[in-house]
Amino acid sequence: MHSRPVGTVTRGTTGHNRLRRVDRWLTATQGHRLRCAVDPLVVDLGYGAHPATAVELFTRLRAVAPRTEVVGLEIEPDRVRRALPLRRTGLDFRLGGFEVPLPGRRPVLLRAFNVLRQYPVDEVPGHWDLLRSRLGPGGLAVDGTCDELGRRATWVTLDADGPVSLTLSAKFTAVERPSDVAERLPKVLIHRNVPGEAVHRFLQAFDRCWEEAAAVASFGRRQRFLHACAAMRRAGWPLLDSPARWRLGEVTVAWSAVAPADG
Structure with missing residues (x-):
């Protein structure tokens, strides 16, 4: 059991609708996991200085899986305190990091966006392992990166056995060719x-x-x-x-x- 959150405080920059691309993918391709789950729990790890994207994730997932519960985790106590007024049934905010401190519960989905990109690349595999160990049966973790306006995004999905896939997503007018998304590749791939x-x-x-x-x-x-x-x-x-x-x-x-x- 970890006595304090695992990880380091990152910049926490975020913005409304910034993560719409990964949310759209989650609702369309992973909603079935939540609808079938006994405990349809989703963790938004490192939601940042403002909880807007965690609230948006909750709203979007509830539209396709009404029993979904979302817990936003942040390593910085002030960020948690600022988010608490936005709690509601099915949406909560707690202090925590990669250890995902939710005793007795394991998430079906775990989103960590624009988090690991701020860590040294040699630390990523260890954090991936820790996140995967916290997933529930059949669970999936998403480690991704996007630009400031959410027009270019990429993410790696991981299950209990390791990385599964890489997704590239971009607004058509935001790129001239597919490789333009390379500047937003996840930490393990960008170099x-x-x-x-x-x-x-x-x-x-x-x-x-x-x-x-x-x-x-x-x-x-x-x-x-x-x-x-x-x-x-x-x-x-x-x-x-x-x-x-x-x-x-x-x-x-x-x-x-x-x-x-x-x-």
């Missing part, structure tokens, strides 16, 4: 976008497919993105989602295709 690394090969291949889809550019960037994703799948990249997600400027690839060369 791996170099020749010889899998994530670099993936992004370079995606850019090539994007260029080859120029013939449909007159129909808009959405159609071009759809064609690029389809070409990536034909080329053998293990994309885990469908055109329904691609239409949103979002694509998910198996972790095995982008994992760091040294594991």
Whole structure:
């Protein structure tokens, strides 16, 4: 049992609607986990200086899974105190870090966004292990990063066995090519976008497919993105989602295709 929160205080910058892309993905692709769960608990780890994104997560998940409970955890006591007036049935705020101090309960979903990007990269695997150990049966953790306005975002999903996938999501007008999201890759990958690394090969291949889809550019960037994703799948990249997600400027690839060369 940890006597104090595990982690260090980060900048805590946040903003309304900043995490809308990952929330949209969670509600559409993971809502079934909450609807089927006996204890549909979700943890928002490191919600920041203002709890707006935790409240938004609660509201969005409740729309697809009405029994959902969300607990926002922050390592900085003043941030918890400022959030407490926003408590309501099913939404709470507590002091805590990567140890996820919720005795007797294990989350079905755990979101940690713009948190680990502020840690040394060699600390990430240990924090991942701790988070995974706190998940409930069939649970999923999301470690992600986005820009200040939430127009470019990426996230890694992890289950009890380790990383599962990488998702890229961007507003079509916020990028000129798929690899533009590289500046927002999760901590474990952002410095791996170099020749010889899998994530670099993936992004370079995606850019090539994007260029080859120029013939449909007159129909808009959405159609071009759809064609690029389809070409990536034909080329053998293990994309885990469908055109329904691609239409949103979002694509998910198996972790095995982008994992760091040294594991």
